[in-house]
Amino acid sequence: xxxxxxxxxxxxxLGMGLSALLALAxxxxxxxxxxxxxxxxxxxxxxxxxxxDTISAPxxxxxxxxxxxxxxxxxxxxxxxxxxxTAEEEVKEGSEAPYAxxxxxxxxxxxxHRLPLGGMEVHWSNDEVLLWVGLSAPATGYVSxxxxxxxxxxxxxxxxxxxxxxxxxxPDHVGTRGNLHEADIExxxxxxxxxxxxxxxxxxxxxEFVIPLDSGDPNDRPLQPGGTYEIQVAYHLTRDDFTSWHxxxxxxxxxxxxxx
Numbered sequence: 001x002x003x004x005x006x007x008x009x010x011x012x013x014l015g016m017g018l019s020a021l022l023a024l025a026x027x028x029x030x031x032x033x034x035x036x037x038x039x040x041x042x043x044x045x046x047x048x049x050x051x052x053d054t055i056s057a058p059x060x061x062x063x064x065x066x067x068x069x070x071x072x073x074x075x076x077x078x079x080x081x082x083x084x085x086t087a088e089e090e091v092k093e094g095s096e097a098p099y100a101x102x103x104x105x106x107x108x109x110x111x112x113h114r115l116p117l118g119g120m121e122v123h124w125s126n127d128e129v130l131l132w133v134g135l136s137a138p139a140t141g142y143v144s145x146x147x148x149x150x151x152x153x154x155x156x157x158x159x160x161x162x163x164x165x166x167x168x169x170x171p172d173h174v175g176t177r178g179n180l181h182e183a184d185i186e187x188x189x190x191x192x193x194x195x196x197x198x199x200x201x202x203x204x205x206x207x208e209f210v211i212p213l214d215s216g217d218p219n220d221r222p223l224q225p226g227g228t229y230e231i232q233v234a235y236h237l238t239r240d241d242f243t244s245w246h247x248x249x250x251x252x253x254x255x256x257x258x259x260x
Contacts, residue, residue: 099125099132102208104199106134112257118233118250128225128259135207141236143205146175148221148229153179156232157220161198161207162240168198170207174219189219226258
């Protein structure tokens with residue numbers, strides 16, 4: 001008897017021990033499932049998640065790459081270096097009147113006025129100080145224009161030029177006697193061209209230049225805004241010089257704009 005009771009108590013004790021062990025492990029005696037969720041005021045156990053490797057599709061942009069760059073205050077940046085201006089740009093500065101780009105090409109609307117004369121065209125614009133002129137002639141020789149002569153060619157301020165092998169030669173002349181004109185610098189005057197350019201293409205020569213209305217040169221007769229003056233034009237069909245008799249010429253009048 002004593003041995004059997006001892007064995008029964010031993011079984012009970014083993015069963016109680018096993019139940020305690022299973023309770024501590026958080027398992028159900030019947031199913032062996034995971035631990036029962038905590039109850040009462042006991043906080044849930046923290047769960048950590050291992051980071052996974054990120055795999056981007058080809059060409060995909062991550063959020064960091066797509067982020068908008070921070071705003072930059074442009075006022076705090078140094079000024080960009082400005083290119084040096086040409087002499088012609090210096091001439092234009094301060095003029096409020098329409099002016100031409102002196103490049104040997106007369107564009108539509110580039111000048112305020114146009115006058116067909118002597119088989120060629122004269123284009124011009126002016127402000128209170130300067131006169132912009134464009135000449136176009138159906139020739140490959142010289143082209144010329146003279147402003148406000150006293151008699152015949154005498155006293156006129158002549159600009160004459162030609163283009164040879166892509167290079168324009170455009171000096172400042174003055175009418176000296178009869179039908180003659182000479183370079184200003186050879187008769188006590190100055191070459192008062194502020195800018196000049198020329199082109200020759202398809203049998204036509206174009207000259208463009210800028211001169212002061214009043215150069216102060218004793219060989220140049222001053223022009224006034226709002227004034228009307230005689231103008232003389234001429235060209236040679238083929239000769240690139242300043243002495244050959246012209247192929248054609250014309251005489252007319254041109255008026256300068258009044259500047260307020």
